[in-house]
Structure formats: structure tokens, C-alpha cells
Amino acid sequence: MTSEKPGATGDSGPELAAVVAGASIDVPDFPKPGVVFKDLMPLFADGAVFRQVIDAIVTHHGAGSFDVVAGVEARGFVVAAAIAYATGTGVVPIRKAGKLPRKALSASYALEYGEATLEVHADAFVAGQRVLVVDDVLATGGTAAAAIDLVERAGGTVVGFSVLMELSFLDGRERLAPRPVHTLLTV
Numbered sequence: 001m002t003s004e005k006p007g008a009t010g011d012s013g014p015e016l017a018a019v020v021a022g023a024s025i026d027v028p029d030f031p032k033p034g035v036v037f038k039d040l041m042p043l044f045a046d047g048a049v050f051r052q053v054i055d056a057i058v059t060h061h062g063a064g065s066f067d068v069v070a071g072v073e074a075r076g077f078v079v080a081a082a083i084a085y086a087t088g089t090g091v092v093p094i095r096k097a098g099k100l101p102r103k104a105l106s107a108s109y110a111l112e113y114g115e116a117t118l119e120v121h122a123d124a125f126v127a128g129q130r131v132l133v134v135d136d137v138l139a140t141g142g143t144a145a146a147a148i149d150l151v152e153r154a155g156g157t158v159v160g161f162s163v164l165m166e167l168s169f170l171d172g173r174e175r176l177a178p179r180p181v182h183t184l185l186t187v
Contacts, residue, residue, distance in 0.1 A: 010166075010185045012056045020164055020185035023049045038165055038187075040136050044078055053164060053184060054082045057134065060182050061160045063087045066132040068125065070094055070156070072118070072147045075136035079164065083134060092124045092131075094147045107149050109142035118146045125156035138163040138183060141175030148179070 010017030023043035030037040043049050057079070068090040071080025077093055084091035097106060097117035104119040125131060131151050138144055148158050158179070166173060166183035173181045 008185055011182050012060060012184050016052065016056050017185045019049055019052060021187075024165065024185075038137050038167070040075060040164055043164070044075075050082070054079070054086055056184060057083055057162045057182070058086055060162065061132055065130065066159050067130045068092055068132075068156070070120070070124075070131050070133045070147065070151055072133070072135040072143060073099075076134050079134045079136065079162075083132065092120065094118050094120050094133075094150060105150055105153050107146035107153075109146040111140065111142055116143070118143070118150060120150040120154050122154060125151065125154045127155040129156050130159045131156040132160045132162065133158055134162050136164050138166040138172040138176075138181065139170045141170075141172030144172060144176055144181075148176070 008014055008017035008021040020043065023046055025039040025042060027037040027039050029035065043053065066089060069080040069084045070092045071077040072094045073096050080091045095118065097119055100119050100121055103122045105122050106117050106119045108115065108117040133147050133151060135144060144161060148161065151158050160182065161179060162182040164184050166186045168186050
């Protein structure tokens, strides 16, 4: 179903970057005019490619290097759950505002096309628990910075951050510095 794209780059090597590039679709003018949405649903739907992506993230961080995976709504949930299952760890959702039923911490941030707020349950992490934070795309870094802030405020220790795709022209990696960012495809 997917075709590799030559010349693709990413932190886990050009072959995997090409696989991710070949399994994604650009959708112009979504969610608003001028924005090109990076649709990773074909990647999730291709079992072999999805396994390759999850295995690469686990290999990069090391299965024993984290206690729980935090996934950012919504596509980050898919990635986080698969990593948690593959490593026998837990998974914690970082949700959009108003979706959690118990006491939650919140963080607001600017998107490349608007503003948003994320939340996590205040008791989501045991103090010092090692947390791998994952999402689908790193753009401006606002979502990632808010998610990392929430994990730390809730008592977790962020030990890694991975995304499937980085939009390097939006400088999200620089916003997260000096934290290391692991991305499978950089565009």
C-alpha cells in the first residue's frame, strides 16, 4: 500500500523516513485555508508499516527506559497505546480541555493556526515516574511543550519525546531545546 520516497530524512535513518513519507498524505487547506494537513491514517492502517514505526520508537528509547507512555490527543493515543503494549508499560492520555472526568491540570498554547488547551489528570503519574511522551506531528512545538509541562507538573519525569513527523520549517525542535526530539521523518 505504501511506497518509499527517496531522499527522506529522520532520526532513525533514511529508510524508515522514506517509509513514513510513503505512508502519509498531504491534505491541502485543512483544517483551514493555507494549512497542509499531514494525514498519517494510511500509516496506522498498514499493519506492517505501523509495526515498523512502533518498533523504531521502542528501539530508539529502549524498552526499559520508561515506565509509562503519554500520548497527545488524538493520533498520539494510537502511537502511545501501541508502544505501551509493545513494552508492557502503561499509557496516559493527554486530552483536549473538558474531556477528563476527574481533577485535571491544564496548559494552553498557540498552534500554527489557532489556540488550544490540553489537560491531564492531576494524579496521572507517580512522583518521579519515567514518561515517554509521543505524538504524531511536531509543528511549532506548542502542543509538545504543553504536554511536557503537564507531565512534569503532574509529577512525571519526561525521559523522551518522539513523533512520527516533524515539520522542520516551523521550528518546533528549537522551541523544545535543550530537550532531545526523536522524529522518524523530517520534512
